[in-house]
Amino acid sequence: MIRLARVGARKQPYYRVVVIEKSRARNGRSVEVVGTYNPRTNPASVTLKQDRIDYWTAKGAQLSDRVAILVAKQGAPVAA
Template identity: 45%
Template sequence: MAVRLRLMRMGKKKQPTYRVVAADARSPRDGRFIEIVGTYNPRTEPSEVKIDSAKAVHWLRHGAQPSARVKKLLELTGAWDDFKSGKTPEVIAAAQAKEAEAAAAESASA
C-alpha cells in the first residue's frame, strides 16, 4: 500500500479548509484516510498551519510520500527538518509536551 501525505478539502462551498492526512495513494482526494496529521487554513491572514510533527515524521519514516504542497507545509512548521535530522517520533512528542508545559506555566504566571 502506497501511503501519501496530502490535503483533504473540508469546509463550505468557496470557503476551503484542509486536513493534512495520511491516505492510500489510490483513494480519492476526499475519500478514506488512515490518520489525520494536521490542519491548514489558507483563508486566514497569515495562513494557519497546525501539524503534529511526531505523526508526520512517523509516516515519513514508514515511506509515506508528501504531496508538493504538504512538503512545503512540513518545511514551514519544521516537521521536515525533524525528519531529515533523524529525530524519532518519540523524541519529537516529548519536546512538544515540554513546550506545552512551558507555555501553560507561562500563561498561568502571567
C-alpha cells in the first residue's frame, strides 16, 4: 500500500509518502519512501517520485485515498 506516514513535530504535521505493507502501523517500517507532503505551506508542497509510484502500482500496490488525490493533483494518471 502507498500511504502517508506522519513525521512532523506536535502540531506541525509533515508527511512522507511511503510504500508499506497494509497490516503495518502508520509509522511502521516502510519498504520505500516515494515522496513528501507538507500541508503547512501555502499552497501545500508535494514532492513525488512518479516513476517509483508507477513501479509499485504495477506490482500491485494500492494508493490510499489521500495519496490518490495528491497524485491526481500532480497531473499524473492514477492507476486503478
